[in-house]
Amino acid sequence: MTQPFVHVEDVAKRWNGQLGVENISLSIPEGAFVALLGPSGCGKSTTLRLLSGLELPDEGRISIDGRDVTLAAPSERNLSMVFQSYALFPHLSVAENVMFGLKVRKTPKAERQKKLHRALEITGLLGYENRKPGELSGGQRQRVALARAIVANQPLCLMDEPLSNLDAKLRASVRKDIKKLQSDLGMTVVYVTHDQTEAMSMADMVVLMKDGHIQQVGAPEDLYYKPANTFVAEFVGAPPMALIDSAALPGFGGVEKIGLRAENIHVAETGQGRLSCQVSECEFLGSETFVGLSHPGTTGLTVSMPGLRNIPAGQQMEIGFSDADLHFFDANGQRLNQPQPGA
Numbered sequence: 001m002t003q004p005f006v007h008v009e010d011v012a013k014r015w016n017g018q019l020g021v022e023n024i025s026l027s028i029p030e031g032a033f034v035a036l037l038g039p040s041g042c043g044k045s046t047t048l049r050l051l052s053g054l055e056l057p058d059e060g061r062i063s064i065d066g067r068d069v070t071l072a073a074p075s076e077r078n079l080s081m082v083f084q085s086y087a088l089f090p091h092l093s094v095a096e097n098v099m100f101g102l103k104v105r106k107t108p109k110a111e112r113q114k115k116l117h118r119a120l121e122i123t124g125l126l127g128y129e130n131r132k133p134g135e136l137s138g139g140q141r142q143r144v145a146l147a148r149a150i151v152a153n154q155p156l157c158l159m160d161e162p163l164s165n166l167d168a169k170l171r172a173s174v175r176k177d178i179k180k181l182q183s184d185l186g187m188t189v190v191y192v193t194h195d196q197t198e199a200m201s202m203a204d205m206v207v208l209m210k211d212g213h214i215q216q217v218g219a220p221e222d223l224y225y226k227p228a229n230t231f232v233a234e235f236v237g238a239p240p241m242a243l244i245d246s247a248a249l250p251g252f253g254g255v256e257k258i259g260l261r262a263e264n265i266h267v268a269e270t271g272q273g274r275l276s277c278q279v280s281e282c283e284f285l286g287s288e289t290f291v292g293l294s295h296p297g298t299t300g301l302t303v304s305m306p307g308l309r310n311i312p313a314g315q316q317m318e319i320g321f322s323d324a325d326l327h328f329f330d331a332n333g334q335r336l337n338q339p340q341p342g343a
């Protein structure tokens, strides 16, 4: 097997005994786009900072491109970084900001100019060379930070919530820019986000974390179709997977919770459904309406109906679904591939 480009082995980081992250092991292939995903405080930024060398681990080993960098300084790791704060120098122009690292590294002037031109071209910033960051929009500032990472031309780029200061529309467009850049330049990217849509749409590999621990590592579709536990099931997908107590849907042995996605639920004729629910709310999204349902022993039950629906809260609705679309979890919330027979 070829060696992973980034290899993290059993890494832990604590502050005065308080947990940052623990048991972090990851193998990242060269050229991959990896999203570190999870709720606030789960340890995403700590993991990224450990990769960057801004923090050093208490336990474990980190290697990049076959070289042990566990204790190496950030400048010795051949990587670039893009942060949500952009980290631009306000008194320097766009060009000076982009070329800052090259000047420090004493790259010859002609080469600097060539790299600058190329990076501004890729990020759509040609013509903005002489502006100061204060004269740019948030999206343009973010592009400057990206341009700086491009000229650095490092094989590994670490990004910490780079889009969180942008509005939704701009976020969607810069998201595409970053993804395209990454594949055009063949960079390996590790990207921190708490936004599951961002992670699912950009990454080849998603690392979902909670309370300093990795919950699941896999392709977006693995996390969506085969969540390793109930936390992953409820974190990934919009709307998240509904969870049904086995008491509310008996007949599956060894099962504590049953998971079901909105797209696998249909509205059934009266007397024909498997669960009789009450409509709690309707959320109109344009092409479809998410109809929230309540039923004792369930959370997050939602059915997706085409177009606009205005169903009054409190109305009874029966729903149907097929056993093949159910997900099963044991008493510890861990995925069971099949319920035990004979229940």
Ligand SMILES: Nc1ncnc2c1ncn2[C@@H]1O[C@H](COP(=O)(O)OP(=O)(O)OP(=O)(O)O)[C@@H](O)[C@H]1O
Residues within 6 Å of the ligand: 015, 018, 019, 020, 021, 038, 039, 040, 041, 042, 043, 044, 045, 046, 047, 194
């Ligand atoms: N310098 C520090 N000193 C003490 N505790 C820290 C330090 N940095 C992080 N932590 C703790 O480590 C845990 C993980 O923090 P981290 O910043 O990695 O989370 P995160 O997933 O990036 O969260 P967010 O999305 O809110 O940025 C948290 O409990 C946090 O309080």
